[in-house]
Amino acid sequence: MVTVNEAKQRIIANSNTLPTVTVPLEKAGGGFLAKDVIAPIALPPFRQSSMDGYAIVHSDITQPGTELRLVGESKAGQVDLPVVNIGLAARIFTGAPVPDGATAVVMQENTSAADGIVMINEFPVPDGKNIRRVGQQIAAGAVALPAGTLVSPGAIGFLKGMDVNAVTVYSKPRIGLLVTGDELLKSGESLRPGKIYESNSAMLKAALNQIGIDSVTISYASDELHATIEALKALLEENDVVLASGGISVGDYDFVGKALEALGAETIFYKVRQKPGKPLLFGKKKEKLIFALPGNPASSLVCYYEYVLPALQKIMGSKEPFLRSVQLPIRHAYRFDGERDEFLKARVEGNEVVSLDGQESFVIGSFAIANALIYLPVSQNQVAVGELVEVHLLPV
Template sequence: MVTVNEAKQLIIANTQLLEKQKCALDEALGRVLAEDVIAPISLPPFRQSSMDGYAIIHTDITQKGTPLTISGESKAGQADLPELKPGSTIRIFTGAPVPVGATAVVMQENTARENGTLTINEYPIPDGKNIRRVGQQIREGAVALGAGSLVSPGAIGFLKGMNMNEVIVHRKPKIGLLVTGDELLKAGDALVPGKIYESNSAMLAAALTNAGASEIEVKYAADDFAATAEALAALIRDNDVVLASGGISVGDYDFVGTALESLGAETIFYKVRQKPGKPLLFGKKDGKLIFALPGNPASSLVCYYEYVLPALRRMTGWSDPFLRALQLPVRYGYSFDGERDEFLKAKIEGSEVVQLDGQESFVIGSFAVADALIYLPVHQNKIEAGELVEVHLLPV
């Protein structure tokens, strides 16, 4: 049995980056850049006005009330601009190119216009005021976004503004998901005594989709050694990561562990000193990662967030793949006995975190409203209301 931190370290140490590939920028949201993006042009590519107002030569303004002759206009998208001469001004709009010769822009609110003459009611006016310099945002040839950057909506807008339509990212992993259990019914089946509706596959597929996975293969196997081994062999052959839900504990009908052993898979660790989610197995075969998750849904989802998701992120280039952690005061006191760290389903309300009802491993309803997990190591097994605890934020 390993600790929570040992399990995370072993997973990252055994997880490799997937190959690089080109990706259309329009499809890159949420992906991580595998290479630096170099700016092909400067932004702005020309001097721009940051205000509606008047382009001037700042040294023409010697006092408040200085008059200037209006000699033209510059609007956004205009290219044929006259050169600004001393003693004159050109009407200009936000985003429009600044005429040659102009050294500043005066806000129209600080001017008065009458009969073709403009009076400047501002003094002094510094050189460059209200002018966006060429390359003020980014210079041609500079690193616009570095490798490891997450492609956000803002990143897409930034790169599109430089006419970029492709980026280099790491390939998304192919995921295989095995669900085992004779007690499971599929959607639409009639409920009969002793049976329950299978929900882990839909739950995990939704979590995987939310993480950006695009290829998820789901197989079902009865509580039978041969069927379990056959399904696992096929999933390992065809995917980068295989998740098995259920069948990994110590019951007479839990065959996932022995099936993996028969297939020659290497077990990196089995069982984590935590609650819920103790019977977690992490292994490898032919470079493929294998996670055997507990069958109880809350245990399965905790293990997904804490261990599987970081591995998927690491494969696709995340430098810090774990859930974001905060220190927040807890609303209610809590205590537990035993030698295992605990994860509590929780919700952040205001400036504090609230542990939810229904912490048992089979209860998934509390996960439906949770947006965080409270992590309590064994040395913090008794907490008082208001005490700071480590909180892991769940993906939205």
């Protein structure tokens, strides 16, 4: 049995980023950049007005009510621009190029115009006011987005504005999910004595979709060694990461561990000194990662967040943690006995964290409203109201 920290260290040490692939920008969403993206042009590429108003020479304005002669206009996309010299002004619109000679833009609300003359009712007018400088957002040749950045909708819009049409990203992992348990019913089957509806596959698939993984293959195996071996073998052949739900404890019908051994998989560790989720197995078969998760839904989801997520973060090339850690005061006192660290389903509310009712490993209902996990090591087995605790924020 290993500690929580030992388990996480071993997982990261045995996880490697997936190969890279260059894809069209529109198909890169949800991936993580494998290379820095260098800005091919400056943004904006020309001096640009940030207001509807008048382009002027700022030093012309020596008092409120200064009058200037209009010499034309500049609208978005215009090429043939007037020149704004001393004593002159040009009508200008948001996003339009600033004419040569102009050093500021006065918003139209601070002006009045008639008969070819515009009166500037603002004073003073600083140099550069309401003008977006060339490269103010990004300079040509600068790193627009560093490696490890998520290709979000905002990132796509940013890069497309520089005519970047393809990027190199880390491949998204293919996930195989094995569900075991003869007591499990599939959706739509009639409920019978001794049976329960299987929910872990839908739960884990939703958690994977949440971080942009959509290649998830779900298989089922009866509580029998040969069936478990065959199901795991097929999943390992086709996927980068295999998650097994159930069948990893010490019961007579728990065959996942034996099946992995029969397939020649290496067990990196089995069992973690924690509650819930003690019977967690992490292993490898060549470069394929294997997580055998407990069958109890809450235990399974805790182990997914605490151990699978960090591995996925590394193999997907993310520079930002999928599970962020913060220190927050706890609203209610809490204590526990025993020699295992505890994870508590929790909600962050304002500037504090609240442990939820229903902490048992079979209770998944409290996870439905949880947005965090509280991590309490054995050394902190008694916490007072307002004491700072380690809080892991769940992905949203």
